[in-house]
Structures are given as C-alpha cells and as structure tokens.
Amino acid sequence: MAFSDEQLERYSRHIILKEIGVRGQKKLLNAKVLIIGAGGLGAPAAMYLAAAGVGTIGIADADEVDLSNLQRQIIHATDDVGKPKVESAKETMNKMNPDVTVKTYHEFVSSENILDLIKDYDFIIDGTDNFPAKFLINDACVMAKKPFSHAGIIRFKGQLMTYVPGEGPCYRCVFKNPPPKDAVPTCKQAGVIGAMGGVIGSLQAMEAIKYITGVGELLTGSLLTFDAIKMNFHKVKLPKADCNCAVCGTHPTITKLIDYEQAECDGI
Amino acid sequence: MKITVSGEVKEVKDELTIAELIELENVETPQYVSVSVNDEFAKSEDFKTQKLHEGDIVEFLYFMGGGQ
Numbered sequence: 001m002a003f004s005d006e007q008l009e010r011y012s013r014h015i016i017l018k019e020i021g022v023r024g025q026k027k028l029l030n031a032k033v034l035i036i037g038a039g040g041l042g043a044p045a046a047m048y049l050a051a052a053g054v055g056t057i058g059i060a061d062a063d064e065v066d067l068s069n070l071q072r073q074i075i076h077a078t079d080d081v082g083k084p085k086v087e088s089a090k091e092t093m094n095k096m097n098p099d100v101t102v103k104t105y106h107e108f109v110s111s112e113n114i115l116d117l118i119k120d121y122d123f124i125i126d127g128t129d130n131f132p133a134k135f136l137i138n139d140a141c142v143m144a145k146k147p148f149s150h151a152g153i154i155r156f157k158g159q160l161m162t163y164v165p166g167e168g169p170c171y172r173c174v175f176k177n178p179p180p181k182d183a184v185p186t187c188k189q190a191g192v193i194g195a196m197g198g199v200i201g202s203l204q205a206m207e208a209i210k211y212i213t214g215v216g217e218l219l220t221g222s223l224l225t226f227d228a229i230k231m232n233f234h235k236v237k238l239p240k241a242d243c244n245c246a247v248c249g250t251h252p253t254i255t256k257l258i259d260y261e262q263a264e265c266d267g268i
Numbered sequence: 269m270k271i272t273v274s275g276e277v278k279e280v281k282d283e284l285t286i287a288e289l290i291e292l293e294n295v296e297t298p299q300y301v302s303v304s305v306n307d308e309f310a311k312s313e314d315f316k317t318q319k320l321h322e323g324d325i326v327e328f329l330y331f332m333g334g335g336q
Contacts, residue, residue, distance in 0.1 A: 037335055037336060039335060039336030040334070040336050041335040041336075042335075063336075073336075126335070127335050128335050129333065129334055129335040129336035130333055131331070131333050134333065151332075152331070152332025152333055152334055152335060154332055154333070154334040157332065158332070159330075159332050173309075174302055174309075174329055175302060175329070175331060179297070179300045179331050183297060183299075183300060184297055184300055186333060186334060187333075187334035187335075187336065190334075192334055197335075223329060234274060234275045236274075236304070236327045236329065237307055237327075238304070238307075238329075239304055239307050239308050239309050240307075242309065
C-alpha cells in the first residue's frame with residue numbers, strides 16, 4: 001500500500017517520528033480497534049484514533065445522545081441530541097478522516113454478542129460506565145485472547161490499565177468480582193468533571209496506538225491513576241497475574257461469560 | 269515506622285494492621301478496596317490481622333465504574 005500525497009501530508013507529524021514512521025502509520029491504517037461505549041471515555045478515544053488513521057474503528061453503544069452527555073462526550077454536538085450515539089460518533093469520525101472505516105453496533109454488549117463483536121478486532125477499548133460491562137469485557141478478552149484497555153472515571157479521578165494476554169494481570173486479578181449494586185457511587189450519583197474523560201480516554205487511545213505500532217511500554221502490570229484535585233499521576237505497580245484468578249488463572253473457574261445484574265451508572 | 273502509602277511516605281505506629289491503615293486513610297467504601305503490599309495482593313480476610321512493617325509499600329486499588 002502506497003501513501004497518497006494527501007495521506008503523506010495528513011500523517012506527516014506521525015511519519016516524522018522515528019518510533020512511528022511510514023511503517024507505523026501503515027500499521028495504524030491496517031489496524032482494527034473496537035470501542036465499547038461512545039461516551040465520556042469513548043468519545044475522545046474514538047476521535048484521536050480516527051485522527052491517527054486507525055483504518056477500522058468499531059463503536060458499540062445502545063444509547064441515544066442526551067443533553068446531559070454533552071458536558072463531556074465531545075464527539076456529539078447539540079444537534080445530535082436524540083440520535084443514536086454510534087451514528088453521531090460515526091458522522092464525526094467520517095468528517096475528521098475519510099481514511100477510516102467506521103462500523104457501528106447499536107446494541108448493548110452481553111454474554112450473547114461480545115465474543116462475536118470483538119473477534120475481528122486487534123485491540124478493544126472499554127469505555128463503558130458500569131461494572132457488569134467492565135467484567136464482561138475483561139472476561140471475554142481473556143477468553144478470546146484479545147488485548148484491551150480498561151478505564152474508569154468519577155468526580156475528579158480516573159484510572160486505566162492495559163491487559164495483554166500472557167503479559168500481566170487482568171482486571172479480575174485486581175478486582176475479583178463486581179461490587180454489589182449501589183455499593184460504589186456512579187457518575188450520575190457522584191458527578192464527573194468533563195475533561196476527565198478527555199484525559200483518560202486520550203490515554204486509552206495512546207495505549208491502542210502504542211500496542212498497534214509496538215512503541216514503548218504499555219500499562220500492562222500497572223494501573224495509572226490520575227487525581228485532578230492534587231494534579232497527581234500515580235503509576236501503581238500491580239502484583240503479577242494471579243495464578244488463582246477465576247478467569248485468567250491456571251485453573252479458571254469462570255469458563256462461561258456472566259451477565260451480572262446491576263443498575264447502570266447511567267450512560268445518559 | 270515509615271511506610272509508603274499510594275506513593276507517599278508516612279510515619280505510622282509500629283505493627284499497624286491493614287484494617288487500621290484503611291481507617292487512618294479514610295478510604296471510601298473500605299469493604300471494596302483492593303490492597304497490595306510490596307506488590308502482593310493482601311487478602312481481604314487478612315486485613316484485620318496482617319501487620320505492616322517498616323519500609324512496606326502499600327497501594328489501594330479502587331473500583332471506578334464511570335466512563336460514559
């Protein structure tokens with residue numbers, strides 16, 4: 001595949017980087033990334049990946065754009081209220097970069113569809129807002145041997161970690177089971193500063209780009225936390241993958257995907 | 269004794285348990301926090317009995333569910 005003059009110009013700031021170059025940019029154009037959740041995290045992640053020229057971007061979300069989303073979900077605009085988020089996200093990405101093929105999945109992820117959704121993708125971004133979905137994405141990615149970026153945001157805090165099969169702990173090694181419903185505050189109950197989605201979602205896009213191009217160190221075996229009040233990033237070294245982990249351990253007890261029942265944090 | 273908690277060095281009493289540290293640090297939703305001591309997960313059933321030692325590195329790992 002040869003670059004057109006327009007592509008050489010569009011991606012010139014990537015191509016000039018010795019770590020990326022023409023080779024890395026080609027890898028990005030050939031890569032497929034699935035973003036689950038077109039919200040606070042998914043919006044900036046999708047936009048940076050589209051701008052970067054990730055050739056195929058899948059986006060899954062069952063919700064429609066609500067006015068209360070617009071404080072942070074920057075891929076959607078005021079005119080988009082009422083429209084499926086995946087459609088609004090697709091329109092924005094198409095406008096940003098015609099090199100990108102956007103695939104939309106206007107549905108909730110569940111144990112029924114997730115393995116089918118992730119199977120064609122190289123990297124998955126968890127931009128969901130609830131623990132059942134976060135555990136489902138982890139378990140499905142462990143079972144299907146897919147790398148993914150986990151993240152969470154609330155109030156003035158955010159965190160993320162990256163799972164790569166065989167290279168470190170999974171989300172369930174750290175957090176064994178979802179907390180009971182309403183035990184841990186949600187964004188709707190507790191609030192979230194809009195720019196936090198931008199910080200953490202952009203870091204998720206960064207992890208995807210680094211994974212695809214093979215540049216640098218990923219957050220495998222680490223959890224990066226960000227406290228905007230103290231303006232402090234803290235990288236927590238995680239214990240090694242837990243060989244007793246229920247899903248990624250040597251003798252997994254979870255061999256079928258689980259649809260945990262729990263109220264959602266409120267995507268809307 | 270001195271221990272490192274979430275990256276900050278703190279002076280605490282000798283033989284402090286993990287449960288006491290959780291209380292001292294005002295951890296939100298303490299029943300759902302994961303704790304690592306020197307890069308090993310502590311078991312939640314041991315929080316009340318597991319004592320910390322000089323130089324230990326303690327990290328609290330919190331559930332964070334938001335994203336939309």
